[in-house]
Amino acid sequence: MYSFFDKITIKITYFLTKSVKKINMQKFSRIFQVLFRWLLTFTVAFVWARYFIRSLWQATLIATAVSVVFNLIFRLVFNKKSSVSSLKKQERENAENAFLSLSMDVKAMDFFATLASKTGKAEKKKNCIVIEHEPGEKTVLIPFLSHKNLSCDEIAAYVVLARKYKAKKIVIVCETADKECFSFAKNFDEKFVILNQYEAYEKLYKAQDCFPPITIKYKKEKALAFKELAMFSLNKSRAKGYFISALVLVVSSVFVRTTIYYCVVASLLLIMAAISLCNPFAKNAKCDKVL
Incomplete structure (x- = not known):
């Protein structure tokens, strides 16, 4: 059997749940964040003001003023960065979804061949794209479409591959790379350009205005x-x-x-x-x- 206090608690919780369901959760979250920020700012300011000032109304007035100033500054700074940060966030999501789509696409090499053809004569091989800008000047574009980190073993294998086609520059597209890869690549005469999924989106797809078709997306975690x-x-x-x-x-x-x-x-x-x-x-x- 529930006690009187238990019944009251259950009714209040049930009422709050029904009320929240009627409100858009995103709007509710924003309202809660704003109220919490104001309450937290005021509480901290009031505690310290009350500690130094014995007058209650003076401490309340000072705490309110501090809260208003702090939240105005916070809003100004946040609004200036909101448009830029939202754009960067969207592009990061696009980069992640693009790499995921390429990793699941059996014809991913066709996309990289099309991309490479915008910079020179491109020839699709089994594991790479050979680009010839001028006679004797070759670059190999290697898509490492794996969800594990690019390692030094792959770097060594790609050096052998580049020398097979007499290429002096090696461009690798990967999701992420081990830190040791960059120092290890300096041991060879070939020039290495290692691009993670975000750098590939910025320096390859966006620069050449050639984006891979996004056929699958990462599911966003629900709040x-x-x-x-x-x-x-x-x-x-x-x-x-x-x-x-x-x-x-x-x-x-x-x-x-x-x-x-x-x-x-x-x-x-x-x-x-x-x-x-x-x-x-x-x-x-x-x-x-x-x-």
Whole structure:
């Protein structure tokens, strides 16, 4: 049987869940982040202002002013970088999806042959593209379309391949490369250009205005829903930690002059511990079937 407090807690949690479902989760997340940033700024400013200033209204006024100034500066700086950062983020996603698509494409060499033909006479081989810019000046373009790091073993093998076609320059497209590859490549007369998936997007695809068809994309991780967040942060396994933390703060408040802050935090921790003990979301959690 549920106690009166348990029933109240369950009803409040159920109401919050229903309310959150009606709101777009992305908008809710943004609103929560803004409110949390303002509350955190004000709380920190108020604690320090209250420590130095005994007048309550003066401390509140100063804390409010500090919060406004801080958040205005934060917003100005963030708005200036938002357009640039969003563009970079989109291009990084495109680069990752492009490499993933190429790694799954059996005709990926055809794309690199088309790309190479924009810079000179290109000839497609089994494992590389041989580009002849001028008589006697050759470059090999090698797509290393593997999801493991490019290693020194591949570098050595590609040197043999380049010498087979009498090429003086080796361009390698890979997802990532071991740091040792760059120093190891300096031991050979051939000039190496090692491009990871982002550099290949910027210096090859974008520079030649020739982009690989994106046939598959990485799935974005979904943000935690309210129910999942409640299951993670408010469950019986965490109730003990919340309760012990609250007791430590209560005992500490006996020896500290500014007991109000300890009492507030201790009260919040005790409430979280109580909710964690009777969280309906944690009780209804089910394991997925394997077969």
